[in-house]
Amino acid sequence: MENLKQELKAKIIENLNLEDFKVEDIEDNDPLFGDGLGLDSIDALELIVMLDKDYGIKISDPKKGKEIFESIQTMAQFIMDNKTK
Amino acid sequence: MAHCYINGVGCVSTQDTSDYKIFLETQHELTENIVRVHKPNYRDFIKPAMIRRMANGVKNGVVASAIALKEANIKMPEAIITGTGMGCTIDSGKFLKNIIDNKEQFLTPTAFIQSTHNTVGGQIALGLQCKAYNVTYVHKATSFEASLVDALLMINDNETNILVGGVDEIGDYSVRLHQLIGLVKNQETLSNGLLQSNSKGVVYGEGAQFFALENQKKETTYAELIDVEIYDNIDESEIHNKLLQFLKTNGLAIADVDLVVLGNNGDVKFDFIYNNLQDNLLKSTQQIYYKHLSGEYHTASSFGLWIAAQICKIQEIPKFLKLNNKEVATIKNVLLYNQYLGENHSFTLLRSC
Amino acid sequence: MSKGVAVTGMGIISSIGNNVEENYQSLISKKQGISKIKKIQTIHKNVIKVGEINYTNEALIELLKLSDSNNYSRTAMLGEIAAKEAVKNANITDINKYKTGLISATSVGGMDMTERYFYSQFEETKNRKYIASHDAGDSSKKIAKSLGITDFVSTISTACSSSANAIMLGARLIRAGKIDRVIVGGSDCLSKFTINGFKTLMILSETDCKPFDANRTGLNLGEAAAFLVLESDEVVKKENKKVLAYVSGYANANDAYHQTASSENGEGATLAMQKALKVAKINPKAIDYVNAHGTATPNNDQSESRALINVFGTKVPDFSSTKAYTGHTLAAAAAIEAVYAILAIQHKVIFPNLNFETPIAETALVPKTEVTKKEIQHVLSNSFGFGGNCSTLIFSKA
Structure with a gap:
């Protein structure tokens, strides 16, 4: 789980082009959207594709992303519970 | 107006x-x-x-x-x-x-x-x-x-x-x-x-x-934009007349144009269109070009307008832009002509303030 | 006082018909044109539902009598068919008798060919001819040349509101006396680029789209082209032209809210409708029918409903979205819906909003779901796009 969290932080920075952030800047419970990292609905769509591509998890309703991507913690937990690869 | x-x-x-x-x-x-x-x-x-x-x-x-x-x-x-x-x-x-x-x-x-x-x-x-x-x-x-x-x-x-x-x-x-x-x-x-x-x-x-x-002149004003006309796919032979017609619409003749800003881009296939104007209709007009500095792109003529606006304001033409040696004391009416690949002809008229 | 700018001809090709008459017949017989992808080579073939035009590219080439060496994109071919119908419909025989321009709109341009030969054009010289027809302006250039229009030719691309802005510029040029006559409209073909693009936004419906329905799941894409002939009052008078309708109002505003999504309160759309009413100098009450943008995405229909209420209060006029017939035809949408608006005025009929069942709870708006006969003086037509672009046109009875 710890490794997965680190991996997610690195991927988010890379995929979403968050040039001003480093892995250590992101706390596990920091909100990813809004005030925290400042992600938006377009980023949510990017993350949905990442879940599909890297962890074999398909999400068909973009609204579901809101809870899953609340923080690194919730995202990692969701992946642990649902991954198929 | x-x-x-x-x-x-x-x-x-x-x-x-x-x-x-x-x-x-x-x-x-x-x-x-x-x-x-x-x-x-x-x-x-x-x-x-x-x-x-x-x-x-x-x-x-x-x-x-x-x-x-x-x-x-x-x-x-x-x-x-x-x-x-x-x-x-x-x-x-x-x-x-x-x-x-x-x-x-x-x-x-x-x-x-x-x-x-x-x-x-x-x-x-x-x-x-x-x-x-x-x-x-x-x-x-x-x-x-x-x-x-x-x-x-x-x-x-x-x-x-x-x-x-x-x-x-x-x-x-x-x-x-x-x-x-x-x-x-x-x-x-x-x-x-x-x-x-x-x-x-x-x-x-x-x-x-x-x-x-x-719509208001102020301290920072570079020039007045008078008119713009587009001719998408006319024959090369028509450009001469279209240019005169464009000037006439704006109450001008060739002799009233103090500076012409041309879009020559060094393409041997199409620069003759500019050259024909340079050697004939615009022979007595001061001519400059700019694409040796900006390169060519579909909106490179906006770089031409940037140059033209600066010249209108400062009233000085840098040597590195000149295509001929004609000179006038004050630069008032500035005509820009551009085309690319022999198409998309445009005339833009500026006036110093 | 002029009633607006005269529309004297129109032409259209869409998935519900290859000309104006066929489109009209489909509209009044509730015949929609949405089916699973058949022609485009994509992994989504036979899966995703779209509004595809029946003609293959080969058939279109034959129809337009193009040479084998032509480098027409499908966008250009569809556009040329619709533009030629419009000019013919306006009984124009000598296009250059008056100062005539062309303003077209497209979002994909020649992307259909570029995606087809993405790598192969590096190896095979024969496919390189399409490189020069990739850009958005190429289809307009081809249409202009086929009609003999040589002077003012331009292309607008503001995503899904593009052709509304083309119609608007045309009307403004005529009103300003800069031009006597202008052919305005837009064309967009289906492409892998747009199908996959909208899929990544997760706003494609797996079923027939349901505009303004509470349980709508997204849009169907479509392909189409449509053009109008606009003429000045002087030309209309001199040529004793039959006027089909007038473009009486137009406006463009920006939502400035999000790159792709519309604001929840529909601010940009509200502004566009209000400004258009002001240009037309008419009261909101005078609008008899609204042809809504109504793409059937959760976001658009919610936002547009709110905007309609902002503008019309409790008295929202009869409205419908025709997207369930044709799919969302992107840059061509406003032009085909302009043709539908004029048909509504001419035939005194409102075209139904197909597939609607349940109103959206918070706005409770119910579109017209049946073909409805009605005297129509003014139609308001909305088109919104990415980048916050919101445009509204108003067409009025001649």
Whole structure:
């Protein structure tokens, strides 16, 4: 789980082009959207594709992303519970 | 008729054009066949949250527009009008490559969203929170001139200020395609200068030029924009008459033109169109060119307008722009003529204030 | 006082018909044109539902009598068919008798060919001809040349509102006396680029789209082209022209809210409608029918409903979205819906909003779901696009 969290932080920075952030800047419970990292609905769509591509998890309703991507913690937990690869 | 003044200019180009004086000191004729912009410090102009998704052309457009608005001291324009010949070719190339390489799977939206032609205009509006009229013209080498035509209509319709600009960016995929069909010069042919290259194609450039237009003259005014006319696909033989007709519509004859700004790009196949005018109709008129400094792109004529506006204001013509030795004491009426690949002819008329 | 700018001809090709008459017949017989992808080579073939035009590219080439060496994109071919119908419909025999321009709109341009030969054009010279027809302006250039229009030719691309802005510029040029006659409209073909692009936004419906329905799941894409002939009062008078309708109002505003999504309160759309009413100098009450943008995405229909209430209060006029017939035809949408608006005026009929069942709870707006006969004086037509672009046109009875 710890490794997965680190991996997610690195991927988010890379995929979403968050040039001003480093892995250590992101706390596990920091909100990813809004005030925290400042992600938006377009980023949510990017993350949905990442879940599909890297962890074999398909999400068909973009609204579901809101809870899953609340923080690194919730995202990692969701992946642990649902991954198929 | 309302008057339309250029009160602010912003230019991101292959030269350092952050300031006209710096440009005069540092300008250099381009010697490579593909030339990218001299990058401004983007972060001085764009918030980090917005910049992370922007391709170069979008960034350049946002920067140039911000400079133009600031100079004219306009907080909120009443219209944003953008011209771009190829649009957001970096992101459209990127999304297209992902589609093909990944066989239409695992595609993400960012490049697609940023690939639409109106991204620059949309991002400027978003940054300014500007809810006004917003349009993007995408018609080859008259994309910028169509934007000017629209802006003039707006001013005549009682709008007080308009932000108008031209922007194009170099995308790797599209430039490779254009090389395939001979639209880009071989670098070796450039050693004696653009107009002596005696080769097909052009120096492929990019840039963003924005102008703050207002119906009032003020301290920052560069020139008055009088009229713009577009001739999309007329015969070369008609240009002579169309030019005279354009001047006549504006109450002028050839002798009244103090300076002509020409779009010569060194393409041996099409520069004869300019040369015919230079040697005949415009023989006694002072002539300058600029694409040896900006490179060619669909909205390069907006760089020409930037130069023309500066000349109107300062009343001095730098040597490195001159095509002939004619001189006049005061530069009042300035005519710009541009075409690309023998099509998309346009005339733009400026007047010093 | 002029009633507006005269529309004297129109032409259209869409998935519900290859000309104006066929489109009209489909509209009044509730015949929609949405089916699973058949022609485009994509992994989504036989899966995703779209509004595809029946003609293959080969059939279109034959129809237009193009040479083998032509480099027409499908966008250009569809556009040329619709533009020629419009010019013929306006009984124009000598296009250059008056100062005539062309303003077209497109979002994909020649992307259909570029994606087809993405890598192969590097190896095979024969496919390189399409490199020069990739850019958005190329289809307009071809249409202009085929009609003999040489002077003012331009192209607008503001995503899904593009052709509304083309119609608007045309009307403004005529009103300003800059031009006597202008052919305005737009064309967009389906492409892998747009199908996959909209798929990444997760706003494509797996079923027939349901505009303004509470349980709508997204849009169907479509392809189409449509053009109108606009003429000045002087030309109409001199040529004793039959006027089909007038373009009486137009406006463009920006939502400045999000790169792709519309604001929840529909601010940009509200502004566009209000400004258009002002240009037309009519009261909101005078609008007899609204042809809504109504793409059937959760976001658009919610936002547009709110905007309609902002503008019309409790008295929202009869309205419908025709997107369930044709799919969302992107840059061509406003032009085909302009043709539908004029048909509504001419035939005194409102076209139904197909597939609607349940109103959206918070706005409770119910579109017209049946073919409804009604005297129509003014139609308001909305088109919104990425980049916050919101445009509204108003067409009025001749």
